[in-house]
Every structure is written in C-alpha cells, then in structure tokens.
Amino acid sequence: MNSMQRRLNKKMDILLERENSGPLKKKNLNRALRRALQNKLALVGLGIFLSIIILCFFAPLFTKYDPLKINIRASLQSPSAAHIFGTDTIGRDIFSRILYGGRLSILIGFGSAIGASFLGVVLGAWAGYRGGWFDFLMLRTSELFLFFPQIILCLLLVTMVGQSVGNLLGIFIFTGWCGIFRMTRARMLSLREEEYVQALKVLGVPEPIICYKHVLPNALGPVFVNITLSTAIFILQEAALSFMGLGVPLEIATWGNILNVANNLNILKVNWWIWLPVGTMISLFVLSINFIGDGLRDSTDPSQQG
C-alpha cells in the first residue's frame, strides 16, 4: 500500500467519523456508559465479578494452602478456622481449590468467549462485507451448527478428540462462533452499503483493509455484550460437561470438577461444604456476568429498555 493510499485511509476515517456518527456518536457512547453505571444490578455484578477475579488470580494472597497438597489423614474435615471451607475426600483445602480452580474455569470461559467471538467476527465481517459464495457457504455452515444442540456437539467432539483443557477450549470456540458470526454479518450487510465504503473502493483501497479497518469497528458494539454472555454460558457448559465426566480431565481442578462430587449422594447429604461453596461460586460468578451483560445490553440496545 503506498503512502497516498494510507493518507486516504486516514482521511476517510476522519470523514467517516464525522459524517457517519458525527459528534452525536460520542455523546451516545457516553450516555450508554452512564446508563450502564446507573444500572444498579450491573454495578453489583461488576463488584462481584471483580472480587471473584481478584480472589482467583491473586489466590496466593488469600490462601496459604497448595490446592494440590493432599493430606489423606485430614480428609473430609468440616469448615474450621484452619480450612474455612473444610477439606475434600483426600484432604485438600477446598477454599484454595475453589480459588485456583476458578482461574482455569474463568480462563476457559473467557478464552472460549473471546476465541469464539474473534472467529465469529473475522468470518462474519468478511462474509457480510463480501457476500457471494463465501457468504453463502458460511451462512449455511452456521445454520448447520445452530441446528446441533451445542452440548451435543461438544460431547461428540470430546469423544473424538479426547479430554483436555486445550481440547475443551478448542471445542467451545469451534461450536460457539455462530451467534456472533450472524450478528456481525448482519451489521456488515447494512454497513457495506454506506457511501464511504463505495468511496474507498473507488479509490482502490484493498478490500480486507476496508472490511476490517474501516467498516468492522462500526459493527463491534454488540460483540462486547456477547463476550460477557458467552463467558457465562461456557462456564456453565464446562460445569455440565464435568458433571457428566466428559469435561476437563477430573484430576485438574476446575469449578465443574470440584462440583462433580455432588454426584455422590452421600457427599451431597453429609459433606455439604464440598459442593455448596463451589456451587455458590459458579452461580455467583455467572450471575454477576449476567448482571453486567444485562446492564450492557440495556444501555446499548434501546429496544430492550424497560
């Protein structure tokens, strides 16, 4: 790309900003943010969310126990000053397991959500922008994916590729991109008809540059809402797969795997401290994400306001 084009790019961007969204857009954004902050639920959600993130990612500050350190002679101890959530069947400190396990669960949730969104956005932007056979093909593929119940597809793939954190992440990304793909594509379809796009084309700016640099940023709004909501879904899905024994290998601590012991009715009955804290933790975390997502959606999508 020569410097002339680059200059043009810049110019067009400025033009676009002024013309298309104008000064109004900025105000809009601010208003959206203000609204989100005004939404008490979203604030509460953000609070819980950040607390859990801090607890998990700075786990060594909050617990002195190694989550893997077993002490078979101190198994199934009920909560005490030493072990605030007690110990599990082989004497590991449950609080520390929840914190360290949370790291992985949150990573899986976020990683998958970001990965799936990235894939969906990249494909969706190009499909929506270019149209043609690529669009047709991708659209049909995404429809096909949507016809598969996601958990079924995950289970199928787990049996094919085996259980591991990496595989699970891959599977979640592979099965989770369709929603965001369709969303991005729909936005791009309308955006590509804008005049500035035509202008850029006439000026000979390479298509990928137009698509990803000039048009896509205008379609990204809903993506962020989607990332938060898919994180919640993926965390729940990880838990469900673990419950069926087909998630992350059982020896690796994740929230789902820790909660998996609730399968044992005896533990469900007697050792409430093994499943209740982690069950609450998952629910709280997902709930906080849903609060935030809800707030974001309310503030970005006027049709949903009540």
Add this chain to the structure above:
Amino acid sequence: MKRTTGLLIILIATCALVFGAGAKEQVTQTVQIEEEVTQMGPLNSNPLSDVRVRQAIAYAIDMDAIIEGLLPGAVAADSLTPNNEWKVAGLEAYSYNPGKAKQLLKDAGWDSAKVLDLVYYYGDQQTVDLMATVQAYLADVGIKVVPRKLEGDLNSQLWVAPKDPVNGTSAVAWDLAYAGLAVVSQYEYYNRFLSGAATNSHTPGNAELDALLDAVNKTNKVAEQKEYFGKIQQFENKYLPIIPLYYQQLFVVESDRLTRNGAGYGNEQYAYDWKIQTWDIKPNADGRKVMKANGGPLQFFEAPFVAPAIFTSQKVLFDRLIVADGGLQNFRGQLAKEYSVSADGLTISFTMKDNIYWHDGSPITAQDVKFTWELAAKVSSVNVLFSGLFKTIVGYADFNTKKTNELSGITVKDNTVTFKFASIFPNALVALSQLPPLPQKYLGTADPLQIQQSPYWQNPIGSGPYMVKEVRMNNYCVLVPFGKYHEGRGIIDEIQLYPSGESDPNLVKNALAGQLDYGWTKSLTDANALKSVAGLKVMPYDMNYTRLIYVNKFAK
C-alpha cells in the same frame, strides 16, 4: 463404562478356584531380599526395570492412610493373591517408608527429572482422587508422575505385547497403569506374566518365573498348585513386577424386609446356589410379596456368553446344568439330576432331570445343552471361561473350521449329555455351572455372530425359577414365579427389576428412596453411602479382585 467394567469381567479364569473364608493373619517378617536385590541393576534402558525403583514406589505409597482416608473398607494388598488359603505367609508388606524409598532411588541413580506416565481407565471420582494421592506420595520421594485417563480403544493402548518378549521394546506408551484384576482362580493372576503372553505388555520374560508358571500349569493337584503359587507369590513380592494396592470386596445390599431363608451369599457376579425360589419378603399393604432389585434390561436381556450372571435377570431367568456354592467351588446338579467326572478328568457326563421345562412349558432336553455349547463356540465374543472349555472339547478344531457341523465331543443319549475333552480343562465344572442351556427351538436359526440381536433376547423363554411377565425396556421388568419350576414355586410373588448396567449409578438413589430390596455393587463409595441408610444391610463378600499398578519394564 461398559468397556471399563468389561475389562474386569474378561479377566475371568480358567481353573479351579478357592476362596478363603476370611483374611488370615499375615506374619510380617523381614525377608532377606534386600541384599540380593540391591545388587541388581536395571535390565535395560528403562529405569523402571530396576527392582529398586519399583520397591521405592511401593515404599513411597502409604496404602494404610489411603485406605483410612479414601477407601474405608478396602484391604491393603501385599500380593496379587488376596488373603485366602492360597496366600503364602511371610510376604514383605512394603509398609510406608519414604526414607527407605529415597535411599533405594538414590542407590538406583534415579533421575528426578524423569516424568512417568500413569494411566488409568476408570472414570469415577474415587479413582481420580486415588491417582492424585499416588501422584503426591511419589512426588514426596522425588518421582514425578502425571496421571492420564485413557480413552478409546483400551486394548491397543494397554495390552499389546512387544515383538521381542524379553528385550522389548515396549509396544505401549505408559510407564505405570492403574488397573483392576478380577479372576476366578490364581492362574489368571499370574499367567499374564508368562514371557510372550498375549497381553503381557509390561513384564520382560523371566526364565525363573516361566519355569514356576509352567510347573503350576501342568498339575491339577491342589497341594502342588499351592506350593508353586506360593513360590510365585514370593517371586512377585521380591521383584514387584506390579505394585499391588488393595483388595476389593463386593457388597450385597438387602433391605430388612427380605430374608434368604438360610440360602447363602456368594460372588454375585456369577451364578451360584442362592435358591431365590426360597427367599421371602414382607408382603405389601395389599398382601403381595414384591421384591425390587436392579439388574433389569436396558434394551434387551443380556445374553450369557460374555457375562453369564452379572445381571439379576440372567441369574433368575435361567438354570444351569449344575450349580456352585457361593465361592464357586462345590457343585450340585441343578437341571442335571446327577453328573460324573471320569478318573482322568477327560469325560464329564450329566443326566438331566425329568421334570424340567422351559417357561413356555416344553421340556428342556439334553440336545439343548449340546446346542448351547455349539452356539457358544460360534459366538463372536465369549467369556474366556467358556472358550477355554469348548476349545478343549474333542472335535473342536474340525467344528471351528466347519469340517463338521457338530462338536463331536458332546454326545447326547436319551437324557444324558456327555462332554469329552482332548486335554484337561481344570475349570470345566465352573464353566458348566455358569453357561445356562438355551432353547434350540428359539435360537436355532439365530446368527451366532450377532446373537444379541435375536428377538429372543427381548423376552427370553428361560428355565429358572422366575419368568418374564412384563417388560418395558429401559423402564422396568416384572418377573413372576414359574409354576412348573423343578425345585418348587418361588415364594416371592413378583420381582420388579429396574434397568441398570453392570455398574449401577442409581443404586444409592433408589436405595435411599426405599426402592431397593436386593442389589450389589463393587463401588466402595456406594457401599459406604448405603451403610448409613436405615433399613438396609450391606454385606461385604470377599472375591478375587485386586487393584494394582502395572509397571512397564520394557525399554522404550
């Protein structure tokens, strides 16, 4: 799940067996092994081929603590052989001794950077916890282990023997494999270590062990068998080709309402003389005696060729020629009035009772017996107990290659059926007490290669004390007494079976809800959960079932 439990069932034996009534006191005695052993270095480039490393592993794991904390009720193992009368005294227990383990590793020049691959195939939480525990104990003495659950085709990952059975190189990837071994006899425990044994993926051939195994395989005198097996145990104890962990029991669960009226208990995985027709249960409010149990059909009644009596339905719908006691050793006639074994052990003949009928009322004949074994010889997958039997029957080779249409070694004359063997099959009576005769008139035209697909198994016409009254596959099945049963009509009016596979994930739920009068489980977790339930008895039964870690000693 089916395949992992399948792995256990398959390890069923081919020889006479004896179960000990109780655990014997073990005299712990320091055996003079250490000096000899410490002089032994590794056999090959694999450090696990050094006996000191294996001993270190055994010393490093605190099995007593693990049992106390994680596996309450299990019994620590010092050998594959459980604590019964086959066990030789004076085995080293390798009690927890991390200091000694570290010393042994130091002597062996253990490279603490090496990471061992520990594989397992059970999917339950307890196994995962155990693996984490073993990992932690080994880490304490400086052995790095990473547990890995096997998926997919287990056979090709676990039991492929190397081409060269002495010098390797290993045909499997793992270093350590946690597994269970359920057998009918001692032979099945140890024949797998023969050099070149089909499933020996772990132990390089050893002339001393081969000689001992060869000797024991050639004798049918119990005293000699015991002597040789004792020596084999000592060899095992000294060289630790495997690390024995614990002996597992089977647990029978019964509600207080049920009484067996004196009939004994046994290894519930097999058919034994439990006389269910004499069991009694407290009547319901409406006066009917209904027993609820698990082991009902999911999609079909399981054919008895692979697992002859794991399911309650298999046990009560069919009678066998002869029936064994709970320990599967003493036999009496069931469908057979009497049986006789010739002095050389090569001929066994059975005279059938006169008053025996299929559930449709037609008589059971000696020809049905012959038909059943000929069918078994053609079925694509059968229990090794049965294949061991029909392969030693006279005329099997011709029958198998389709030169003849019948197994000439089984002859029928009036109500007598005679089995002639080409060589001694020590477990013949056990096999004959497990495979029930099947009706030729219903299965005669079925495809042996896909026998389970026969419509017969949707509602089998059996020979046992109870017959199918109603079946809703996947929901329930109702059995009622068979009026013409040759040992008297059953006392319990109705047996309701809810469907379950070989291991029943819903046993505890149903028991807690009062929906279980009889069931059994091999799961310690479930057994411990059931012990606290009011109105239930949980009775352990000792069976030949050892959990262990195989050590792959072949060069990689």
Add this chain to the structure above:
Amino acid sequence: MLTYTIRRLLIIIPMLILASFLVFLGLELMPGDAVSFMADPETLANMDPAKLDAVREQLGLNAPFLVRYLRWLSGVLKGDFGYSLTSGVPIKQIVFQTLPATIELSLAALLFSTVLGTILGIVSALRRGRMTDNVLTVAGLLGMSVPQFFIGLVSLFVFAINLGWLPIGGRLRPGYESFIDRFPHLVLPAVVLGLALTAGVMRYARSSMLDVANKDFIKTARSKGLSEWRVNFIHGFRVAMTPVAILLGLRLPTLIGGSVVIEQVFQWPGIGNEFLSAIRGQNYPLVMMIAFFMVLATMVSSFLIDLVTALLDPRVRLS
C-alpha cells in the same frame, strides 16, 4: 405461501444431507473399527483373526468410503439405522423406545416454561420499575446462572429423598396405566429443565408486552372503555405471544441439550440418557445416529416453526 415452503425446503434438504455426511464422517474418524468395539479388549485379543475378518466382511467394512456412505445413507432412508455396537440391538428400536419419553419431557418443560415465563413476564411488564419487576428480573437471571444439573441434584435430594413428595426418578413403573399414574415422575425433571427456559421467555414476554402496551390498538381498546384487566390480558397477551412462539423455536436446541443432563439426573429413560451412555461406552454408531436424530428433530421443528410464523406474520414470507 407455497413458494415460501418450497424455498425453506430447498434450504433444509441439502443441510440434512450435509448433516448425514458429517455424521458418517464422524463415525469413520472414530478410533477403531466397528469390530473392535464388538468385544471387550481382552476377549478381542483372544479372538481368531479370521473370525474378525469374517465379521468385518459381513458388516461391509472393507468397502471404499463413498460406497459405505451411500450404502449407509440408503439404509438410513429405508429406516435401517444400523446396530448398537455394545448390544447389537437395532438403533431404530432404541430410538423408538426412548424418543417418546424425551418428547414427553420436552413438551412438559416447554409448557411449564411458556406458561410461567409468560405470566411472570407480563406481571413484570405491568409492574415495570417496581419491586416485583426487579425481583423477577433478578430471579430470572439467577435461574439462568445456577448450573442445571446442580438444581436437579439438590431438588432430587430435597423433594424426592428427604421429603419423599415425588418419586426418585424413572418414568414407568409396573401397574401404571395412564398419564396420571406417571405424572409425578414428570414433575421434577420437567420443572428443572423448564426453569432455565423460563427466564428467557419471561424476558421476551416482558419486552414485547411493553412494546405492545404503547401500540395504537391498545390505546383504542382503552378508549373504548374496556376494563384494564381485559385490555392487558386479551389484547396484549395475544400479540405478545408471537415473539414468544418464535423464541421457543430458537430454544429447541437448548431444550434437547438440556435433556441430556436432566435425564441423567432423574434416570429418565429418554434419548439423552441413551446418548450419554452410548458416549461413555464409546458406542459410536449409536452416538452418531442419536446426534443425527437430534439435528433432524431441530431441523424439522424449526421448519415447522418457520411455516407457522410465516402464516402468522405475512411480512416474514416476503423477506
């Protein structure tokens, strides 16, 4: 309408063929061939290789890939879905045995979530911004946030084991004759499965109710002097239901997926339970065929929902 139907059909049929191809491809990619799963590993090691080959030949495993696919597809079209590996039972039989239970459960969950979700959504809309609305919103989000199996296990423990109000699981018991007999078995699984859907329906019902409340015809109705109750429920409800119906169509995959988990918790003898045990037993033909059936079910029902929506709303037909 006819053109629309044909257009939808033209989209759905190639998708079906593609799905079937993917299912077959998946089957092919599974480790081991069908024969190696007919017996357990150690038995297999003891089996005669010649016998194994005979079985392979009989099962047609030695033919080229495309031939096997076409053979398989024509079998499927003729209603021959193959056999379960672990048992040899025809898959058709398994599907027919288990499908009614799953349909029963799904319909019950749908009904429960639609009724509850719509009522709560409308209540929420009418009480917009007040306490009730806020509580319902939070409750709805909470319903979506707690893992389904966790609710299932705890409710099983509380209502079936501790309180003994409802049966522990299963569907049919000896002596059951009518739906009334087995209804208690349906309650827990249907409610738990329905809970997750309720939140979505509620949100949708609420916003479309709010939407409708400002529409002219409602204003007209009010001005005609109809009572507030009638205005809200008769007019608003009818219009608000259309998007809810669409939402139900979208939720179908979630419903089917959820049934896999719920059926396991409650021993419900449905297709989801069967799917899971097939996966655990690595019974690949069964796994793949059930997955295919689930996709088929979602495709067919989404097709039907499309048609219904088009009938209800002429604008859809033209788009």
